[in-house]
Amino acid sequence: MPVPLYQAKAEFFRTLGHPLRIRVLELLQDGPLPVRDLLAAVDAEASSLSQQLAVLRRAGIVTATREGATVVYALSTPDVTDLLISARRILTEVLAGQGELLAELRAEARG
Amino acid sequence: MPVPLYQAKAEFFRTLGHPLRIRVLELLQDGPLPVRDLLAAVDAEASSLSQQLAVLRRAGIVTATREGATVVYALSTPDVTDLLISARRILTEVLAGQGELLAELRAEARG
DNA sequence: CTACAACTTGAAGAATTACGCAATTTGCTA
DNA sequence: TAGCAAATTGCGTAATTCTTCAAGTTGTAG
Numbered sequence: 001m002p003v004p005l006y007q008a009k010a011e012f013f014r015t016l017g018h019p020l021r022i023r024v025l026e027l028l029q030d031g032p033l034p035v036r037d038l039l040a041a042v043d044a045e046a047s048s049l050s051q052q053l054a055v056l057r058r059a060g061i062v063t064a065t066r067e068g069a070t071v072v073y074a075l076s077t078p079d080v081t082d083l084l085i086s087a088r089r090i091l092t093e094v095l096a097g098q099g100e101l102l103a104e105l106r107a108e109a110r111g
Numbered sequence: 112m113p114v115p116l117y118q119a120k121a122e123f124f125r126t127l128g129h130p131l132r133i134r135v136l137e138l139l140q141d142g143p144l145p146v147r148d149l150l151a152a153v154d155a156e157a158s159s160l161s162q163q164l165a166v167l168r169r170a171g172i173v174t175a176t177r178e179g180a181t182v183v184y185a186l187s188t189p190d191v192t193d194l195l196i197s198a199r200r201i202l203t204e205v206l207a208g209q210g211e212l213l214a215e216l217r218a219e220a221r222g
Numbered sequence: 223c224t225a226c227a228a229c230t231t232g233a234a235g236a237a238t239t240a241c242g243c244a245a246t247t248t249g250c251t252a
Numbered sequence: 253t254a255g256c257a258a259a260t261t262g263c264g265t266a267a268t269t270c271t272t273c274a275a276g277t278t279g280t281a282g
């Protein structure tokens with residue numbers, strides 16, 4: 001596999017690697033939303049949100065369309081949902097594994 | 112949804128956001144491998160690989176077990192494969208979309 | 223117990239990325 | 253056309269992350 005492809009994949013994942021960006025993608029799973037609604041949902045400054053939206057836009061993960069004074073964002077593909085589901089599954093297992101470890105450590109301390 | 116959960120999700124994705132780490136995960140999809148084999152496959156210094164392996168280990172995405180003088184790495188869950196497949200699908204669509212855009216730009220230039 | 227191989231860890235400088243504030247752009251409306 | 257609302261952009265500073273090289277473990281073989 002050509003090296004630049006790893007680069008592209010890595011950049012793609014980095015693009016998702018921000019709490020606000022994740023939050024936005026989750027909100028957009030249920031359909032397009034204007035920035036105004038996103039802003040109301042995310043507890044962040046308008047400029048911060050706008051910057052993170054720009055990151056997602058440049059990566060091609062979301063699209064922005066102007067409708068009068070407002071800008072509406074949407075997922076550029078519904079496949080994002082599958083990705084987030086996979087991620088949640090892995091995270092669940094990993095955290096469960098750490099929970100087990102924690103339990104073991106506690107047992108050890110009592111032993 | 113609690114804020115720290117977004118944090119956890121974002122960190123998870125950031126963990127994947129490195130070419131070498133992606134490469135390693137792809138290699139491990141076919142089964143556990145000793146560092147030696149990973150090193151032979153990835154074109155990087157031993158210390159670089161080791162550092163990136165440590166990142167994956169700390170995140171709980173891979174496990175390391177010592178077998179004599181060698182250390183064998185494995186995916187901590189096979190679900191990683193699903194995630195990589197989802198990612199590839201999205202990346203394909205996004206790049207195809209950009210390809211279309213590129214085609215349009217070219218057509219425009221000729222128009 | 224010396225020496226070598228397989229890995230890992232530490233640390234410093236370079237490069238990226240994030241955050242908050244101010245300044246702009248764009249569209250609508252009085 | 254003045255003014256306001258909705259978004260975006262620019263920029264300086266702080267925080268992370270990367271990269272490379274040197275040093276340190278751990279295991280095994282002579």
